[in-house]
Amino acid sequence: MPADLAIVTDSTAYLPQDAVDRHGITVVPLSVAVGDEALVDGVEISPKDVAEAMRAKRRVTTSRPSPETFAAAYRAAAEAGALGVVSLHLSAELSGTCEAARLAAAEAPIPVRVVDTRLIGMALGYSVLAAAEAAEAGLSLDEATAAAANRASLTSGFFYVDTLEYLRRGGRIGAARALLGSALAVKPLLHLSGGRIEPLEKVRTASRAIARLEEIAVERAGDREVDITVHHLAAEDRAEPLAERLRERVPGLRELVLSEVGAVIGAHAGPGLLAVVLSPRSR
Incomplete structure (x- = not known):
C-alpha cells in the first residue's frame, strides 16, 4: 500500500x-458482549463462541467502536x-x-x-x-x-436464516418483521436493500430455501465477471456444497471465498445463517 x-x-x-x-x-x-462480558470481535470471541452462547440462550449484544x-x-x-x-x-x-x-x-x-x-x-x-x-x-x-x-x-447480499428470532431480538429485522407471524411455517430469504434487512421471498422448507438462494445467485450473476462470497455461521455442512455448486454454475466467476461470519453478524443472525454475497467487477 x-x-x-x-x-x-x-x-x-x-x-x-x-x-x-x-x-x-x-x-x-466492534465489540460483542456475552452476558456482562465485553469482548473484541475477531480477537477475544470467535464465531463458535457466539453460536454456543446463542444456543444456550445467553444474552449476546454488540456495540460500535x-x-x-x-x-x-x-x-x-x-x-x-x-x-x-x-x-x-x-x-x-x-x-x-x-x-x-x-x-x-x-x-x-x-x-x-x-x-x-x-x-x-x-x-x-x-x-x-x-x-x-x-x-x-x-x-x-x-x-x-x-x-x-x-x-x-454493484454488490448485493442474500441470506437465509433458520429463524428470525435473533434478528428480532437485536432490532435489526426491519420490514422482515412482517414475516414473524408465519415464521414457523416458512423459511425466509432476506436481502440487503437500502442498507436495511428486508424480506425477499418465503420458502416452505430449509432445503428449498437454500436451493432458491443458489438460483438467485446464479440468476443475478448472469454472464458478468463476478466475485462471490458464501458466508455461514455454524453451517459449514451447508455452505461448502453451496460454494462448490456456485463454482460450477457461474460462468464469469473470478474469485470465490467461503467464510464463517464473525461475532457481530452472528450475534444478530444466529446459528444456521447462510448467505451469498455477489459483487460484479463492472456493470
Missing part, C-alpha cells in the same frame, strides 16, 4: 486475513505518512459505526472520507478492496472513494 493513502474499515467486513495484510488495511473492531478508537487509527495513518484516509463501514441503518467514524474524521489531522457502504460482511469487504486497489493504482483520495462507492453500488 502506498504511504500517501490509507484504507480503514471495521471488523464486520470479514476480509480474508491475507487480503488485509497484502493491502495494509486497518481493521477497527468509540470515536476515540477511530481517531487513533487516523492519527496512526497520518504518522505513517498517509495524506488521506478512505474509511469504509457497515450500513448506518444497522450500526452507529459510521457515526463514530465521522466524529473522529472531523478532528483528524489529514482528510478522511467516511463511506457508509450500506452493506455488511464481504459485501462491505469488496468495497474496501476496491478502495485499496484504487489507492495502489495511484488514484487520488476522491477517486479511490468513488471506486469504493461504485463497487458498493
Whole structure:
C-alpha cells in the first residue's frame, strides 16, 4: 500500500486475513458482549463462541467502536505518512459505526472520507478492496472513494436464516418483521436493500430455501465477471456444497471465498445463517 493513502474499515467486513495484510488495511473492531462480558470481535470471541452462547440462550449484544478508537487509527495513518484516509463501514441503518467514524474524521489531522457502504460482511469487504486497489493504482483520495462507492453500488447480499428470532431480538429485522407471524411455517430469504434487512421471498422448507438462494445467485450473476462470497455461521455442512455448486454454475466467476461470519453478524443472525454475497467487477 502506498504511504500517501490509507484504507480503514471495521471488523464486520470479514476480509480474508491475507487480503488485509497484502493491502495494509486497518481493521477497527466492534465489540460483542456475552452476558456482562465485553469482548473484541475477531480477537477475544470467535464465531463458535457466539453460536454456543446463542444456543444456550445467553444474552449476546454488540456495540460500535468509540470515536476515540477511530481517531487513533487516523492519527496512526497520518504518522505513517498517509495524506488521506478512505474509511469504509457497515450500513448506518444497522450500526452507529459510521457515526463514530465521522466524529473522529472531523478532528483528524489529514482528510478522511467516511463511506457508509450500506452493506455488511464481504459485501462491505469488496468495497474496501476496491478502495485499496484504487489507492495502489495511484488514484487520488476522491477517486479511490468513488471506486469504493461504485463497487458498493454493484454488490448485493442474500441470506437465509433458520429463524428470525435473533434478528428480532437485536432490532435489526426491519420490514422482515412482517414475516414473524408465519415464521414457523416458512423459511425466509432476506436481502440487503437500502442498507436495511428486508424480506425477499418465503420458502416452505430449509432445503428449498437454500436451493432458491443458489438460483438467485446464479440468476443475478448472469454472464458478468463476478466475485462471490458464501458466508455461514455454524453451517459449514451447508455452505461448502453451496460454494462448490456456485463454482460450477457461474460462468464469469473470478474469485470465490467461503467464510464463517464473525461475532457481530452472528450475534444478530444466529446459528444456521447462510448467505451469498455477489459483487460484479463492472456493470
